[in-house]
Amino acid sequence: MSQSNTSQSRGLARADTLDHIADVVVVGCGAAGASTAIAAAEAGASVIVLEAASAGGGTTAMAGGLIYMGCGTPIQTACGFSDTPEAMYEYLIRASGPNADPERVRLYVDGSLGHYDWLVAQGMEFKPEYYPTKNTNTPGDECLIYTGNEACTGFSEYAAPVPRGHKGRAMGEGGGSMLMEKLIASATAKGVRILCDTRARSTIVDDSGAVIGIAARSEGREILIGARRAVVLCAGGFIMNTEMVSRHAPWLQNHTTLNGNPNDDGSGIRIGLGAGGAAMNMNEGFVCLPFYPPASFVEAIMVDSRGQRFINEDCYHGRMGEAILKRYPERHFMVVDAGHLSDFNRPPLGGFRVTATGDTAEELEAELGMQPDTLAHTIRVYNRHALEGGDPLFRKHADYVRPLEGPYAACEVTPGSGAFFPVFTLGGLRARATGEVLDEEGNAIPGLFSAGRNSCGLPRSGAGYSSGMSIGDATFFGRLAGRSAAESPVRTMTTAR
């Protein structure tokens, strides 16, 4: 039995006895790890979860708690929406971006109703109420909300729009912590042992390269945990690891706010690479610019320093944030009109403020230092089209298109100008939908699985991301990985080389 560090198999175990042993050892107790543990326990496995922090929860416990589900959930139905597997698939395959995994999307869609039921079985409650206003989450305990680009150009042509963001019955941003409480309680009730303050350091591999356990540091000492059947890496992404981000996704570092918990340091990804797994999609990240709420700001236009529009402003705030951050350091502005001025009574969520004003478009343009007849022309064309009832240039939804009348104001939304750009990573271990970690050739590493942001999962594109795809992915594919791990063959535990 040899112990690998996070990068490569080498060296011998310092101890020749195991401190703990279970059928399935899960690294990380966020949404993916807890769901994996529950599913493995449901399949009859003994399960140990290793959590680096002093309590489970992970980044999901810090999140708003939206879960992307559809195909006609009881909540969708109760709120009067009809959804189909076809519509959900067509939407998600585009939302997943150019790197979409059709098999993963298909499984996720076909399992969505079952996943809703599973969440309810874990103790989740969902209030059958739809929140109709464009927002980043439901402000009260309403369940259902649009959380992506479903009704927007580039998506609505292919799939009838329907809201699929589901939040458990908690107020505002409390959905994630409630979800984690339920999942951890369910896991514990099923006999899962959670070892907190225990940081996984490497896999333990046998002479054939199969993973048979984890070496960890627990409360100040090195311990070895044997995994009779499998190890499942669910330790999150790498947004907190500055070195990894600068190497793999440097564009995420331009005046952004890191969205994660301190243990989203890529350690689970590195442990998997050390065991022979491959990484993929490491350059991608989620970025958002929460320019709404208030929803009225969707009626504004976004322009660059040439006064040119570049996007349909009714898009999801993640698509907007990605577009602007990808064009960094180009300057960008949100242009609002007289109808919006009262919206500034309360500071907008996005962290930006008015940087220029003008009674006319020409005055605003001049105050912004733009060339004459650039922004003014953009507003003129936009207004002409708005009077005709649409936006043929960028096909912003007609609900948000109206002529913009002076006086005008512009808010700078360039990264670094004060605007708020939260980011996290969307790359990780290459894995099958059922969790098996693969090497660059596509071969599975025996005994090694992964789910959640530790792997490259369902959400693969900042431009297409919808809120709820990460927690949806972590819980759904965590379940699949837990089941696969529990069914993985028992391996011989040699305790000395």
Added chain:
Amino acid sequence: MSQSNTSQSRGLARADTLDHIADVVVVGCGAAGASTAIAAAEAGASVIVLEAASAGGGTTAMAGGLIYMGCGTPIQTACGFSDTPEAMYEYLIRASGPNADPERVRLYVDGSLGHYDWLVAQGMEFKPEYYPTKNTNTPGDECLIYTGNEACTGFSEYAAPVPRGHKGRAMGEGGGSMLMEKLIASATAKGVRILCDTRARSTIVDDSGAVIGIAARSEGREILIGARRAVVLCAGGFIMNTEMVSRHAPWLQNHTTLNGNPNDDGSGIRIGLGAGGAAMNMNEGFVCLPFYPPASFVEAIMVDSRGQRFINEDCYHGRMGEAILKRYPERHFMVVDAGHLSDFNRPPLGGFRVTATGDTAEELEAELGMQPDTLAHTIRVYNRHALEGGDPLFRKHADYVRPLEGPYAACEVTPGSGAFFPVFTLGGLRARATGEVLDEEGNAIPGLFSAGRNSCGLPRSGAGYSSGMSIGDATFFGRLAGRSAAESPVRTMTTAR
């Protein structure tokens, strides 16, 4: 001694004797491999090069052969240009993009004059003649040409522009094959053995994880080649591996032309990953749209389907190609005017043709199906600024700015419309500038080195790429890797486990 496949160390060698042995074993005989072999031989090492094809040359032998050099080469001086390390560094650090490696750029710049001398010592001749017209290469046997964005906005503000593309004395696109002839002849003269028709399959690693050789398939049989000191992977990029490109850089697959030789299949990258190395920058690629020659087309404007400009059209054709491909499937057009019509007597290199015409901008706009007063407004503003002598919106160089007068024509340059978008990959193994392959933690894999597109080298950004950076990188850092490999400690060759 265990034999690894390309993905992971496992299994035993089938044979317990070596077919060949050398101090340094180089995989691949393109520009990087040949330069590595020469440098290792110069340092006193015995060297074997394994080449999958029936002859050395690699992709460099198919290339125009430009080499990016500066700091006042004899050719720059003879042609009346003065260059400095500061200017070259400031340019290259920006050309390398957000993922630039300052140490690598510094070494490359400081070693540039020495590299010129080294190339001459290998038999290269450079004709001291400057080709002043914007082009993708020198059409005759002239040596010196601008091959990037040196004189363009975003670069010229930081470093005085100077041409640094150097082609050996060969006509037109013959520079690459000539370079490879010289390098292979030099290597052979120094005692380097080149085994052609020999495809490396995996590293051979000892029990400590150090690389001690290569398992290969040579003329129909499996052979083992021992490396007393080091293996250097110089087997090229992965643009020919559809599966790898779709997983790591799917954006490169939208109606592009694969620019490489059939063995740019990522095998060297996969061999390095299998030995525990990490990959990086796998999402990046070089893309170009050779919209010039003729240089007069630089006076044209490029617009999207909204009639909006998006770039300074005097930029390097690689920067243009990247910008358009990244916005796929958005449609793009090159708008030319009466002054350009004779340029269509010969089909432009870029493969596009006139798709709409108009006596006036309004007619052209309508024929292109654009909204009224979009393209026409763009041309009006461009012309107004041109009459004032500049392009304040995108800061295209004044040399190429003049009012565009009807009749107009537009050529579609959308990928898939017939326009020519050659692409290759810019990601590979993570390595030190001196060649040591690193794992995800930054630890070197003992005995394993890499150079050229097998590794992530100097060029890391399609938007910043300059012609000559790849061959410059491959030859320069190949030399460093060859020296490092020759100085690597001798390892014990156990021939059975």
